[in-house]
Amino acid sequence: MKSDQLVNTLECLLFVSDEPLEPRRLSDILQVKPEQVAELVEQLGRKLEGHGLHVVHLAGGYSLATRPEHAEAVQQLLQPDPQRLSRQALEVLAIVAYRQPITRPELDALRGVNSSGVVNSLIERDLLRITGRANVPGRPFLLATTNFFLSLFGLKDLSDLPEIDLPLPDARPENAPLPEAAALADAQQSEDEEKSPAESTPQKH
Structure with a gap:
């Protein structure tokens, strides 16, 4: 799978997961080496620059979260x-x-x-x-x-x-x-x- 496809797949995985995904888990799903996961996360972070979501590192894993500047609007919805x-x-x-x-x-x-x-x-x-x-x-x-x-x-x-x-x-x-x-x-x-x-x-x- 090409690098840009892996990044898109990573984005989907983080979006649908209810909890942070650990690098080893992502490595198994994406079928890449564990050390490649950090590189893909970095690429996804660059892709999401200027967007409402960003990648965060939580509890030993990765997750998608809304940016702090949009917290008020999100709170009104929830x-x-x-x-x-x-x-x-x-x-x-x-x-x-x-x-x-x-x-x-x-x-x-x-x-x-x-x-x-x-x-x-x-x-x-x-x-x-x-x-x-x-x-x-x-x-x-x-x-x-x-x-x-x-x-x-x-x-x-x-x-x-x-x-x-x-x-x-x-x-x-x-x-x-x-x-x-x-x-x-x-x-x-x-x-x-x-x-x-x-x-x-x-x-x-």
Whole structure:
């Protein structure tokens, strides 16, 4: 394979990978010697000069990343919108908001399903945070909401959450809706109604 083709293939690999790719891994895929990988990375770096992406060296591997000067625009795109949060995400946020600090096993017990994927996503989006470990066997992490969660839902503090009666896990009928989720949805709706027309996002038809 020609050098320019290798560089293009390297660009594709770094683009689709969810984690930094180590030189040895790239060497195996591109079928080149390990020492050639650094040269190809350098060529790709020159190719991307003046573009929005650049090659970064992270955790012993290579990855594509947006340039710092575009961080504000990227952040606006990735900033979560309550209307775009999934039902599962809203449910997890609601339970944590009302019962924090809470462990993931406790969260799973309340929801009846594994919540690890949703929790990790909400942590990445700065809506949940880890506050420590519970003093129980296994020492699971304790979860709580963030200041960004409050601002996103128009809450001054947690006392602004609608008041509800929280049933114990064993007292809730099977498949019954969680009162926390309904209350958070009400808070979200109130926040949306308080927005001025200029602040609202037009709906596409």
